[in-house]
Amino acid sequence: MAFDGRLLSGVSVFMAVVEAGTIARAAEALGLSPSGVSRALARLELRVGARLLARTTRALSLTEEGRRFYEQVGPHLAGIEEAAIEASGSTAKVRGKLRVNIDAFFSRMVLARHLGAFLARYPELSLELIMRDSVGDLVADGFDLALRFGEPPQGSFVARKLAETRVITVASPLYLKTHGRPRHPRELEQRECLDFYDAAHGRPYDWEMRRKKEVLPLRTRSRLLVSDSGTLLGACEAGAGIAQILEIGHEQLLRSGRLVELFPDWSDERFPLHAIYPSRLHRAAKVRAFIEFCLEILGKAG
Numbered sequence: 001m002a003f004d005g006r007l008l009s010g011v012s013v014f015m016a017v018v019e020a021g022t023i024a025r026a027a028e029a030l031g032l033s034p035s036g037v038s039r040a041l042a043r044l045e046l047r048v049g050a051r052l053l054a055r056t057t058r059a060l061s062l063t064e065e066g067r068r069f070y071e072q073v074g075p076h077l078a079g080i081e082e083a084a085i086e087a088s089g090s091t092a093k094v095r096g097k098l099r100v101n102i103d104a105f106f107s108r109m110v111l112a113r114h115l116g117a118f119l120a121r122y123p124e125l126s127l128e129l130i131m132r133d134s135v136g137d138l139v140a141d142g143f144d145l146a147l148r149f150g151e152p153p154q155g156s157f158v159a160r161k162l163a164e165t166r167v168i169t170v171a172s173p174l175y176l177k178t179h180g181r182p183r184h185p186r187e188l189e190q191r192e193c194l195d196f197y198d199a200a201h202g203r204p205y206d207w208e209m210r211r212k213k214e215v216l217p218l219r220t221r222s223r224l225l226v227s228d229s230g231t232l233l234g235a236c237e238a239g240a241g242i243a244q245i246l247e248i249g250h251e252q253l254l255r256s257g258r259l260v261e262l263f264p265d266w267s268d269e270r271f272p273l274h275a276i277y278p279s280r281l282h283r284a285a286k287v288r289a290f291i292e293f294c295l296e297i298l299g300k301a302g
Contacts, residue, residue: 010044011073013037014052018070019099021142022060029097062139070139074278094289095124101138101146104131105229106273109249114297121293125286133199138278144287145277147294149246150200152274159274160291163298165248167269169209170259174239182242185209185216185266192241193220197227207244209266216266233259246271248298273298 017037020026027034045052052066062070107129135146135153152159182188195204204225207218224240226232236243237258253259275291
């Protein structure tokens with residue numbers, strides 16, 4: 001079969017539009033005019049005999065045929081790109097734009113102070129960190145990967161566990177001075193506790209304590225529910241109540257004594273951190289570089 005250069009060109013434009021989210025942004029990235037991108041998309045749709053993108057004046061979205069086309073063609077384009085990089089003798093080249101759907105807590109408490117080093121290491125890479133409540137549709141939303149605590153969602157994703165962190169129960173010295181220190185986890189059911197909102201399930205996180213294989217569910221009472229970790233920490237430090245937090249990112253607060261871990265022998269609950277990405281992207285150099293950097297800083301955390 002003869003090589004169809006115009007088909008490959010149209011596919012490249014289509015992939016750029018999906019990943020950029022708009023025709024205007026794709027045109028800028030490709031060095032084309034928006035009208036030129038639109039014409040290339042129209043020619044591709046005519047060539048494949050199906051509508052790939054639903055276009056309105058405000059938004060773009062993949063049709064069902066477009067989604068299948070994107071997922072099937074993507075690995076081939078990624079392979080072509082990697083082959084070109086390898087042929088150029090620069091297999092470690094990391095460049096372009098990396099768009100990450102990221103957990104807000106991890107971004108703020110763990111990653112933020114290292115971002116300058118990451119960008120300095122890869123000067124040809126630009127990074128977009130977008131905080132979302134859920135993973136959603138990575139392909140349709142134009143994300144290269146997501147970073148999320150908890151179990152990965154069901155779907156056609158590739159997930160890699162990057163770390164596990166302890167769930168610990170803490171209070172401030174002010175709270176302990178005013179109310180006394182609880183001697184057993186069961187006492188938490190009679191104390192003022194601070195709830196954190198689980199956006200994935202639309203309700204507060206359940207309270208439980210674990211000691212080896214022993215699991216102790218708790219029915220705590222709370223008059224404060226928050227969805228922001230900074231607010232939770234501020235209220236806990238001010239003595240408003242007892243909270244459950246992730247150990248990662250809070251090591252300095254514990255070392256300095258601003259927060260006190262209440263039950264070190266009941267802290268065997270672990271919360272995983274996963275990198276989640278569409279299978280077609282898991283070998284992309286920029287994705288690999290970001291994941292390896294996260295593993296590097298997680299190894300230094302604490």
